[in-house]
Amino acid sequence: MRFHADLHMHSKYSRACSKDSDLEHVTWWARRKGVTLLGTGDFTHPAWFGELREKLVPAEPGLFRLREDLDRNVSETLPASVCGAPVRFMLSVEVSTIYAQGDRSRKIHHLVHMPDFEAAEAFNRRLGRTADLNSDGRPIVALDSRELLEATLDSGEGAYLVPAHVWTPWFGVFGSKSGFDTLEEAYGDLTGHIFALETGLSSDPGMNWRVSALDRYRLVSYSDAHSPPIVGRETTVFETGLDYYAVLDALRTGAGHAGTVEFYPEEGKYHHDGHRKCGIRMDPGETRRHGGVCPACGRKLTVGVLSRVDDLADRPPGSRPAGAAGFQNLVPLPEVVGELFGVGPKSKKVRAEVDRLVSAMGPELAILEEVPVGDIAARSPRLAEAVNRLRQGQVTKDPGYDGEYGVIHVVAPTDPKHPDPDPTPTLF
Numbered sequence: 001m002r003f004h005a006d007l008h009m010h011s012k013y014s015r016a017c018s019k020d021s022d023l024e025h026v027t028w029w030a031r032r033k034g035v036t037l038l039g040t041g042d043f044t045h046p047a048w049f050g051e052l053r054e055k056l057v058p059a060e061p062g063l064f065r066l067r068e069d070l071d072r073n074v075s076e077t078l079p080a081s082v083c084g085a086p087v088r089f090m091l092s093v094e095v096s097t098i099y100a101q102g103d104r105s106r107k108i109h110h111l112v113h114m115p116d117f118e119a120a121e122a123f124n125r126r127l128g129r130t131a132d133l134n135s136d137g138r139p140i141v142a143l144d145s146r147e148l149l150e151a152t153l154d155s156g157e158g159a160y161l162v163p164a165h166v167w168t169p170w171f172g173v174f175g176s177k178s179g180f181d182t183l184e185e186a187y188g189d190l191t192g193h194i195f196a197l198e199t200g201l202s203s204d205p206g207m208n209w210r211v212s213a214l215d216r217y218r219l220v221s222y223s224d225a226h227s228p229p230i231v232g233r234e235t236t237v238f239e240t241g242l243d244y245y246a247v248l249d250a251l252r253t254g255a256g257h258a259g260t261v262e263f264y265p266e267e268g269k270y271h272h273d274g275h276r277k278c279g280i281r282m283d284p285g286e287t288r289r290h291g292g293v294c295p296a297c298g299r300k301l302t303v304g305v306l307s308r309v310d311d312l313a314d315r316p317p318g319s320r321p322a323g324a325a326g327f328q329n330l331v332p333l334p335e336v337v338g339e340l341f342g343v344g345p346k347s348k349k350v351r352a353e354v355d356r357l358v359s360a361m362g363p364e365l366a367i368l369e370e371v372p373v374g375d376i377a378a379r380s381p382r383l384a385e386a387v388n389r390l391r392q393g394q395v396t397k398d399p400g401y402d403g404e405y406g407v408i409h410v411v412a413p414t415d416p417k418h419p420d421p422d423p424t425p426t427l428f
Helices: 023-033 046-055 068-075 119-128 143-155 182-191 244-253 286-288 304-313 332-340 346-363 364-369 374-380 381-390
Strands: 002-006 037-039 057-059 064-066 088-101 104-114 159-163 196-198 217-219 235-239 257-262 272-275 280-281 327-328 396-398 407-409
Touching: 002 182, 023 064, 023 068, 023 364, 046 057, 046 119, 064 068, 064 244, 088 143, 088 257, 104 119, 104 143, 104 217, 119 143, 143 159, 143 182, 159 182, 159 244, 217 257, 235 244, 272 286, 280 286, 332 346, 332 364, 332 381, 346 364, 346 374, 364 381, 374 381
Parallel strands: 002 037, 037 088, 159 196, 196 217, 257 327
Antiparallel strands: 002 235, 057 064, 064 088, 088 104, 104 159, 235 257, 272 280, 396 407
């Protein structure tokens, strides 16, 4: 079975989440996007943990599904093209460790996954000794990275940890602000229990392949979604049974890990270096020429992911290790449609148009990846052209930096075919 997994989620108890981030809404959006396996997010929060217990029921080994009556209500509000798609949940949480090591403050984020509620409860008891788990947002614990990994492994057979968005400046294990140069520095003698790394929005596998020390790890990508509409902006593709332990085995061995669907890394908000307040953005070469200092204010630049990869790379760009799973860079369908209309991706016009496209052709990811261009053209020639360009990598990139998302143009602004904003647009 081939399916998309998005195992980095935040529940409605995270500060940035919308009020509609309950399990029903997440299931609705997963079907619309074409995501089969989701992380629950935030199982350490007592209120959310209680809601997971109430609304989820066991499905395949280690996985859960929405309770039948709730799932039926969700399906009734979806078009027939997606309403029957299976959606499963894996117990997951993002944990922040803040501690001092090597004369530096370390702020490292980790993704923790559990095979059952009993293991999750054991993990919560351990974290509750050093953290207030009732606080909204990701839990912040007074453990170092190795201790968190040990607490994960002690919770039960099959529990595992994946370092989150490993290159992010402030919170990645390799980040420029508080990270390390090797995983061994962070996880010590337990490093052998790490077998997968989340690349984050600002990098993709092609960038990570430049660092030979990462060859033995599976590279995964998830959405880091704080609200249901952005579920699936990045996913990991598996060709396994729909089973917690099959996914775990694929991550450990590589067999069944089919690759990832990625942002263009330039769209991530820490791809380049810079100072957002000063409007200064630089690529790694420019940063080196300026000595890492902002020419506008004289302070140190926020060094982004591309520079940090350059620091640790021992291979040139374009390298690919033997046996590495592939990846595909895409732009979320609402962003593509918004560009064609000349409006924002969250506008009512875009939402209505994407509703019609999904009703006619299936989930958003399928439209971007799989639906033949000719079939798209039969309903929307302009969208077909845009999707074809996207699949061919014919895009222009305005890279993100210092917390500012980048912009990917499927139709370049200078392209004479780029449409003017239309007050009543339609792709049909």
